[in-house]
Every structure is written in C-alpha cells, then in structure tokens.
Amino acid sequence: MSDLEQIVCDAVRLAKARGASDAECTASEGDEFSAGVRMGEIEKLTEAGSRGAGIRVLVGKRAGSSYTSDLTKQGIERMVDTALNLAQITSDDPFAGLPDEDQLGSVGDLQLYDEAIARLEPAWKIEQAKETEKVALAFDPRIQNSEGASYDSYLGRRAFANSRGFAGSYRTSSCGLSVTPVAKQNGSMERDYWYTSARKAALMESPEVVGRMAAERALRRLNPRKVATQRVPVVFEPRTARSLLGDLFDAVNGSAIYRGASFLVGKLGEKIGSELLTVVDDAILPGLFGSSPFDDEGVRARRTVVIERGVLKSYLLNSYSARKLGLKTTGNASRGLSGNAGVGPGNFFIEAGAKEASKIIGDVKNGFYVTELIGTAASPVTGDYSSGAAGLWIDNGQLAYAVSEITIAGNLKQMLMDLGEVGSDLEFRGSVASPTILIGEMTISGH
Numbered sequence: 001m002s003d004l005e006q007i008v009c010d011a012v013r014l015a016k017a018r019g020a021s022d023a024e025c026t027a028s029e030g031d032e033f034s035a036g037v038r039m040g041e042i043e044k045l046t047e048a049g050s051r052g053a054g055i056r057v058l059v060g061k062r063a064g065s066s067y068t069s070d071l072t073k074q075g076i077e078r079m080v081d082t083a084l085n086l087a088q089i090t091s092d093d094p095f096a097g098l099p100d101e102d103q104l105g106s107v108g109d110l111q112l113y114d115e116a117i118a119r120l121e122p123a124w125k126i127e128q129a130k131e132t133e134k135v136a137l138a139f140d141p142r143i144q145n146s147e148g149a150s151y152d153s154y155l156g157r158r159a160f161a162n163s164r165g166f167a168g169s170y171r172t173s174s175c176g177l178s179v180t181p182v183a184k185q186n187g188s189m190e191r192d193y194w195y196t197s198a199r200k201a202a203l204m205e206s207p208e209v210v211g212r213m214a215a216e217r218a219l220r221r222l223n224p225r226k227v228a229t230q231r232v233p234v235v236f237e238p239r240t241a242r243s244l245l246g247d248l249f250d251a252v253n254g255s256a257i258y259r260g261a262s263f264l265v266g267k268l269g270e271k272i273g274s275e276l277l278t279v280v281d282d283a284i285l286p287g288l289f290g291s292s293p294f295d296d297e298g299v300r301a302r303r304t305v306v307i308e309r310g311v312l313k314s315y316l317l318n319s320y321s322a323r324k325l326g327l328k329t330t331g332n333a334s335r336g337l338s339g340n341a342g343v344g345p346g347n348f349f350i351e352a353g354a355k356e357a358s359k360i361i362g363d364v365k366n367g368f369y370v371t372e373l374i375g376t377a378a379s380p381v382t383g384d385y386s387s388g389a390a391g392l393w394i395d396n397g398q399l400a401y402a403v404s405e406i407t408i409a410g411n412l413k414q415m416l417m418d419l420g421e422v423g424s425d426l427e428f429r430g431s432v433a434s435p436t437i438l439i440g441e442m443t444i445s446g447h
Helices: 003-017 073-089 122-138 207-219 238-252 254-258 319-325 357-362 412-417
Strands: 022-038 041-059 062-068 143-162 167-185 188-191 194-198 230-236 279-282 303-308 348-350 366-378 384-395 398-411 419-422 437-445
Touching (some): 003 022, 003 041, 003 073, 003 143, 003 167, 022 122, 041 073, 041 122, 062 073, 122 143, 122 167, 122 207, 230 238, 238 254, 238 348, 238 366, 238 384, 238 412, 254 319, 357 398, 366 398, 384 412
Antiparallel strands (some): 022 143, 041 062, 143 167, 167 188, 167 194, 230 437, 279 303, 279 348, 366 384, 384 398, 398 437, 419 437
C-alpha cells in the first residue's frame, strides 16, 4: 500500500469512528514542470509539487466535505472534523450515498505511468522547446515571429478509499510539446499552433514534426478571404471536431439529464443521429489520457457505448445521477479533492470510419473546412449551435484558400442526423477525440 493510500484509508476509518455513517476520501500528489521559450530565450520556467486530500462524509442522508494540503495526522483530523461539522448543518438529500458495493473495483495496469519521463533532465526539456520553435521559424521566410514554444511534463499519484471496503491508487505521467509560429505576408499576419502529448516519452512527436506542422498550419491561413452567407457542407478537422464532441458530452451528461437540461432527455433507445455515428466512452484503453483503473467513486472503469449507429444507448452517469434517473452508474464519476463528484469523460470519442480525410474533402464541391473555432455557444437544452470560425474553403475537392471572420451555425440535433462522413484519422491527444467529420449542411454567415 502506498503512503497516499494509507492516508485515505486512515481518514475514512477516522470519519467512521467519529460518527460518519459513510465516508470517502481522495488524495493526490504531483510534480509538474513547464518550460516556455520565445524567440530562442527562456520566458517561463516552473517546477512545482503539490499534495492534498479531500474527504466527503455522510451522516444519514446529510453530506459534508472538506479538504487539506496538510497531510499530517493533525491535518487529517481537522479535515475530518470540519466535514462532519458541515454535515450537521446541511439538508437531507434522499439520493446521497456511496456506490453499491457490487460496482466497486479496479482494473489492472493501464500503462498510465512512464518512468522515462521522471528521468528527463530539465535542460533537455528546455532544448526540446527551443528546437521546436527553431524548426518552425526556419521552415519558410514568411514565418517571421513566434508566440512561443513549451515543454510540459507531469508525474502524479491518486488514491481513493471509502467505507464500503474499497481502496486503491495509481500513478500517472504525461508530457507535451507545442509551438505557435506567426506568419506574415502582404500585410496579412496569421498564427496557428501544433502540439504533441502522450503518457509515454517515446510516443511524443519530434520537434521537427511539431515545428513543421505548426508552420504549415500558420502559412495556409495567410491572406484569408471573406465569403458570402450561404448553406454548404462543413468538414471539421479532428481538432475542431473534438470541440463539437465536447458539446455532445454535455448533452449525455447524467447531471444535465436529471435536471431536464438536455435535448436528449427521454431519448434512450431512439435514433438521434446518422448511422455513421458511433460514440464510445472507454476508460480502460491502455496508455490514454482518459484512462483510469477506477472512477472517482471507486467504481470499476469500463467501456460504455453511448451512441451506436445513430441510436442513443446510454447516458454517462456517476452514482448520484444514476440514482436520480433510476439507472446504474457508468463509472464516470469525476471530482477534485473536495465536494460531490460530478460526471466526466473517460476516453470519449467518435469511432473511426473507413474513409481518408483527403477523400472526404475531395468529394466536396463547395464547402468549408474548419480549422479553428472561436467563442463557441452550444446549448445542451435546445441543441442550438453557433461559433466563430476560421479555416479553408473547399472548391471542387481542393483546399483552395483561407477563410476567416465567419460564423457557422446549426442545431446539434440536426447536425448529428446530417453527419455524412466519418474519417479514418482518429487519434488521441487528450481524453476527447474525433476523426475528421462532415456535416451535410450548415449556415455560413459571412459578409
């Protein structure tokens, strides 16, 4: 048992001994490093460590919570007593409680920690950031400036225990590299970025790849045009499709469902999208950012099919939202150190299709390829969707010229139905991921 696991187990035992009918405790510790460079010079250098614990107690149907960064015996006692005192003055909640014991558990090693990241030297990380920026600046004479490059890494451990007999902990690691070059030509100045991130150092893209991709993306945005207001097919690249998928997550979130704040209330088992649409939440894929052996209530992690060939199969639930809806938790509890658990994604993604992104674009005669979304407004209640956007105009299957200062609008309900293509280019750079997708028609508001 790790030191952190011992702390959470002791805190739960103490809470029970002092009058809690149930208790659960979370603790985490981590070390983060961040190096930011700009035009070859170090602009920011951060090394920080953190440790903390939070407890949630139940006295009957009354809940109280507290957290502390003081993990001494006295600090834990104060945290427990504060939570118990708060529980005395809160109202009864008939749905409050811990998960059923048959839901608790942990899967095996999900390869979330890489010892190689712990061995990386700060000087080497700084050099990686400098090299990435150098590659971007040298790529083309029109790349004349930079908003900087950064290398970030994190090493952590999380532990959880509750009074139903569950205790577990796991380690995580991650690293990331990014750069934002600025291109100039004929009075036009445009920026874009590229990044790589992984739980294992060996899976990172090289400075050469990241620098080149960022430069190419900035260059293709030069000399943007405005387009007339019209309705056309819209292709979302993986980076912007991921944002769209985040809006869908808000609509399948069990908390929104029981509050009646989603257009998917009462739609289980119904067709809500194109047959090409299958959406999965999977927390047990090895080595990914949304993976964990158990959720933040100690519920065993799992794979949940949310939408299958356009049919809504499941909401995403923690134990509280599941009880409110008369359903079973899907193992999607997510929390910081204190308070009640919310609902969060594991690895939430659209399953890849068979078509290459270039072929999806090639089949569009006149349309818009979205590479950036700005100030998105999406309502999970009505489905109404609107976002500022920039990208490239598709003319006879070719990415013809840059487009900016436009708005794309539609309704998520219709957009899901109008999903016309799903690309084969699914990759995970975070816990939410999507391949290239084509929406059959949306309104483009230009000049």
